[in-house]
Amino acid sequence: MATCTPPQPNANRALEMARRVLRIEADAVTALSQRLDASFIRATELILHCHGRVIVSGIGKSGHVARKIAATMASTGTPAYFLHAAEAIHGDLGMLTRDDVLIAISNSGEGDELLTIVPLVKRQGGRLIAITGKPDSALAREADVHLDAGVAEEACSLNLAPTASTTAALALGDALAVALLDARGFGPEDFARSHPAGALGRKLLTHVRDVMRAVDEVPTVTVDTLIPAALLSITRGGLGMTVVLDADGCLAGILTDGDLRRALEKRGDLRQIGVGEIMTTTPRSIAPERLAVEAVEMMEQFKINQLLVLDGGGRLLGALNMHDLFRAKVI
Structure with a gap:
């Protein structure tokens, strides 16, 4: 044929x-x-x-x-x-x-x-x-x-x-x-409301509360916790930091990977040192109702990888890091 x-x-x-x-x-x-x-x-x-x-x-x-x-x-x-x-x-x-x-x-x-x-x-x-x-x-x-x-x-x-x-x-x-x-x-915000599934919609309509880790998912230690135990807390939490609480359970600061590296460079052996001696006492924070893109801007401005999420009274509600924002496709 x-x-x-x-x-x-x-x-x-x-x-x-x-x-x-x-x-x-x-x-x-x-x-x-x-x-x-x-x-x-x-x-x-x-x-x-x-x-x-x-x-x-x-x-x-x-x-x-x-x-x-x-x-x-x-x-x-x-x-x-x-x-x-x-x-x-x-x-x-x-x-x-x-x-x-x-x-x-x-x-x-x-x-x-x-x-x-x-x-x-x-x-x-x-x-x-x-x-x-x-x-x-x-x-x-x-x-x-x-x-x-x-x-x-x-x-x-x-x-x-x-x-x-x-x-x-x-x-x-x-x-x-x-x-x-x-x-x-x-404007862009109006466009985002018509395109909530698009990249612009994610950037303009996603709030911090939508991407943050809830407070029960955030690792915590106390001020007198020794560094080895704090290091385990950071590793388990997957946020690159652990929240530090005082004796009353209130926020005292955070301990980050960066804090550990700087302390190791200055002091050497950290095994018998308490978290309170090397922690960051004034951590950067953001409110849950803020836009996720604002969290990105803060992290880039201050060259940090994580933020605490606090309410108006300074109570810990959660935390987020750059990886959370990547997963949410905000970045």
């Missing part, structure tokens, strides 16, 4: 085509930036004054673009969701209220599904922003605000497949989302 041999790409032609595509799409976005006008300002104002949600709709490739724009807006402070144009005319239009703004995306501006939705949106008082490649299209004419995302040519060598046009529409949606972000004063 004869086997089909898959076509082999011409390496030079493949690179040439790839560069052509990128050049055409880059030119399309550059032209778009130069064409922005007062319509863009009106679109941002319309959304900022919206009392409902932003619904982004499209079909086909424009639908994929619409879904991404809705996701970008939702994660940057503008409540938004995607509505499939075909599903909208079969019941999902009930999601849209008079307080919402609809962003309809269509390169031709003549898609039947979106044009079917428009009068229904207008009838109930909703506002319409159209993103099309044809300013004289039916969708553009019916919109409260039209944003021109037209391109000179598609990057497809047949000038048929949506390529440069979808890139332009997507870039315009990103521009709108970022302009809204800036107008709302949306």
Whole structure:
């Protein structure tokens, strides 16, 4: 049986085509930036004054673009969701209220599904922003605000497949989302609340209490404990230190690996020396409600590897070290 041999790409032609595509799409976005006008300002104002949600709709490739724009807006402070144009005319239009703004995306501006939705949106008082490649299209004419995302040519060598046009529409949606972000004063903390599972969310939303070792996991010794026993306490605790308590069980200080090294260098034999003679009497501490990134900053500032966690009255609640912060992916 004869086997089909898959076509082999011409390496030079493949690179040439790839560069052509990128050049055409880059030119399309550059032209778009130069064409922005007062319509863009009106679109941002319309959304900022919206009392409902932003619904982004499209079909086909424009639908994929619409879904991404809705996701970008939702994660940057503008409540938004995607509505499939075909599903909208079969019941999902009930999601849209008079307080919402609809962003309809269509390169031709003549898609039947979106044009079917428009009068229904207008009838109930909703506002319409159209993103099309044809300013004289039916969708553009019916919109409260039209944003021109037209391109000179598609990057497809047949000038048929949506390529440069979808890139332009997507870039315009990103521009709108970022302009809204800036107008709302949306900051890193707000972004973290929308991305609690991401690296930024971990850094900005993780508190000391979330990563610290509880007080019953923190090794302790008394002021008169001899150094060999204290060394065993440090080893068992895995924090690189042990907390030192006075006769009343109150915090007296800490003994760290560093304290031991410095004392060994100065005094030699430490076997008969009590912890109280070489401990750090004013250990660095942090409150449990502080952010974990603040603990990192303190450790780096003071060149230490561990912190005690104390309440407002100086009572020991726990401790943490740099390894705890690594495990929590705060660093």
